Amino acid sequence: MEKELRLMKGNEALAEAAIRAGADGYFGYPITPQSEVMEYLMQEKPHERTGMVVLQAESEVAAINMVYGGAGCGKMVMTSSSSPGVSLKQEGITYIAGAELPCLIVNVVRGGPGLGTIQPAQSDYFQATKGGGHGDYNLIVLAPSSVQEMADFVELAFDLAFKYRNPAMILSDGAIGQMMEKVWLKPQKERNLKLPEWGTTGKTPGRERNIITSLDLNPAKQEQFNHKLQAKYREMEKNEVRYEEFQCDDAEYLFVAYGTSARVCQKAIQLARAEGIKVGLLRPITLFPFPKKIIHERAGQVKGILCVEMSAGQMVEDVRLAVNGLIPVEHWGRMGGIVPTPEEAVENLKSKIIGG
Amino acid sequence: MTEEIIIAGFGGQGVLSMGKIMAYSGIMQDMEVSWMPSYGPEMRGGTANVTVILSEERISSPIIRVFDTAIILNQQSMDKFEKSVKPGGTLIYDGNGITRHPERKDITVYRIDAAEEATKLESTKTFNMIVLGGFLKVRPIIKLENVLKGLKKSLPERYHHMIPMNESALMRGMEIINRLN
Numbered sequence: 001m002e003k004e005l006r007l008m009k010g011n012e013a014l015a016e017a018a019i020r021a022g023a024d025g026y027f028g029y030p031i032t033p034q035s036e037v038m039e040y041l042m043q044e045k046p047h048e049r050t051g052m053v054v055l056q057a058e059s060e061v062a063a064i065n066m067v068y069g070g071a072g073c074g075k076m077v078m079t080s081s082s083s084p085g086v087s088l089k090q091e092g093i094t095y096i097a098g099a100e101l102p103c104l105i106v107n108v109v110r111g112g113p114g115l116g117t118i119q120p121a122q123s124d125y126f127q128a129t130k131g132g133g134h135g136d137y138n139l140i141v142l143a144p145s146s147v148q149e150m151a152d153f154v155e156l157a158f159d160l161a162f163k164y165r166n167p168a169m170i171l172s173d174g175a176i177g178q179m180m181e182k183v184w185l186k187p188q189k190e191r192n193l194k195l196p197e198w199g200t201t202g203k204t205p206g207r208e209r210n211i212i213t214s215l216d217l218n219p220a221k222q223e224q225f226n227h228k229l230q231a232k233y234r235e236m237e238k239n240e241v242r243y244e245e246f247q248c249d250d251a252e253y254l255f256v257a258y259g260t261s262a263r264v265c266q267k268a269i270q271l272a273r274a275e276g277i278k279v280g281l282l283r284p285i286t287l288f289p290f291p292k293k294i295i296h297e298r299a300g301q302v303k304g305i306l307c308v309e310m311s312a313g314q315m316v317e318d319v320r321l322a323v324n325g326l327i328p329v330e331h332w333g334r335m336g337g338i339v340p341t342p343e344e345a346v347e348n349l350k351s352k353i354i355g356g
Numbered sequence: 357m358t359e360e361i362i363i364a365g366f367g368g369q370g371v372l373s374m375g376k377i378m379a380y381s382g383i384m385q386d387m388e389v390s391w392m393p394s395y396g397p398e399m400r401g402g403t404a405n406v407t408v409i410l411s412e413e414r415i416s417s418p419i420i421r422v423f424d425t426a427i428i429l430n431q432q433s434m435d436k437f438e439k440s441v442k443p444g445g446t447l448i449y450d451g452n453g454i455t456r457h458p459e460r461k462d463i464t465v466y467r468i469d470a471a472e473e474a475t476k477l478e479s480t481k482t483f484n485m486i487v488l489g490g491f492l493k494v495r496p497i498i499k500l501e502n503v504l505k506g507l508k509k510s511l512p513e514r515y516h517h518m519i520p521m522n523e524s525a526l527m528r529g530m531e532i533i534n535r536l537n
Contacts, residue, residue: 007379007380007509178395181391182383260419264417269416341419343422
C-alpha cells in the first residue's frame, strides 16, 4: 500500500493512523468531541484488516484497565477520551506509569472543570504534564496542531512509549479533533507479533517469571525504583524534546503556544507583521519533555513572550521557569471552550508585552 | 492566494457537505485546505456553519473572525456574519426567508435564489450545489473539473449516479447568481 492522501477529521486521521501503525488494540468509551475515534474504528473493522481489536468498554475506568492488561502483555494498545473521561482514567494511568508499561492515551480536550463544555480547550495541560494521577511520574506528552500531526503522532507516541517503557499521551483539543484537513497516511505496517521479553505472556521455560506490578512494600526498594523512573525522565529530556519555530530569526517578541493556539498565533503573526511588529512563534511539540533550553535561548534574543493558551494560564508556568526572569512573560487566553481569535492575540501582545 | 470562506445556514441545508466538497475540490487542485465546523448543541435544530480555507500556502489559523467570502443561507446567519466580511470581500446569499437584506456598501453582494430554483428543478437536495455553482461563478478559485473530481471523492460510490444531476445544479447556479451592487 502506498502513502494515501485523504481529507479527514483529526479524530478520524488518528484512528486510521492507529490501524496503519499496527496497533494491537483500542479500548474506549464515547465522549464528545472525540467520539469519531471509536466510530471510525468500528466502521473500519480493523480486526478484518490487521487483526487489531476494538472494544467499547463499559466505562472509561474499564477501558484504561483493559489498556493496562494489554500493555502488561507487551501489546501495542491505546485508549482515547476527552477531559472528564481522562480524569476518570487517572488511577489506571498512574498504575501503568508505576508498572513501566508502554501505551497511548489520547485526550481531545474540552472546556472544564467538571463536565464543562464540549468545545475546544487546553485546560488539561497541568493534568497531562505534571502527573495527573498520584505519585512522581511523567507521561511523554505530544501536542499535535494539525490533522496531519494527529496521524503522525500515533506512531511516534508508540515508538517513544516502547523505547522508554512509559505511557505516552497525545494532548489534542476539540478543534483539531473536529476539523478536516488534508492528510497523508502512511502505508500499513505489519502488526508486531513478537512480544517483548518483559511481557506477561505465560510461563516460559528458561526464564524467570515476569511480574507486572506498581507495588513494593519495601520503601528502600521503592525509592530506588523512583530514582530509576526519574533517570528515565531525565533521559527523555535529553533526547526527545521536539518543537517548531516560526519566523523567530528576526523576532523582537515571541508567542509560545501549542496545538490550536499555535495555529491562531501563526495568523496573528501575519497580522502583526503587516503592522511592522516583528513577532515569531515557538511551538512546543513535546509538552513533556518541555523545550526549556530553546525557550531560554530565545529569551536572550527577544524583549518579551506572550503565551497564548485556551486556559487560565498553565503552560506559562513552564515558560517562566525556562526564561527564569530574563524577560517579561505573560499569559493571555480564552477559557470554557472559546477559541481565541488572531486579532485578540495581537491586541494582547500589544497591551501585555509591547506596551507593558 | 488564500480564500477564507464562511458558509452559514440551517442544519439540513447541506452547509457542511458543501464545505466538504469545496475542501475536496481544493485538494484536487493541489491546494492546502481546512474545514472547521461549528459542532455541538448549536447545530441541533439551529444554525450550522463551517469555515473553509483554501490556500496555496500552509494554512495558519483554521478558526478566524473575518472572511473573504460569506455564503449566507438564513436570516440568523445574515445577522451574525454580514459584519464579518472583510472590506472589499464578497457576500453571497439566498433570498429565501431573508427579511433584512444586506446593507453594506464596502463589499460585493450577490443574491442567488437557490432554494426557489431547487424547488423548480424538483430536487431540493441540489440546493447546496446551486449555491456552490454561484460561488464558483463569482469566485473562480477552483476549476469546475476539480469540483467534479472533489464531488466524486466526497460522495460514497452508491451516490455516484447522482453526479450528473449535481453538475447541472452547479451550472444552473452559475447562471442565476445576480450581482446587487
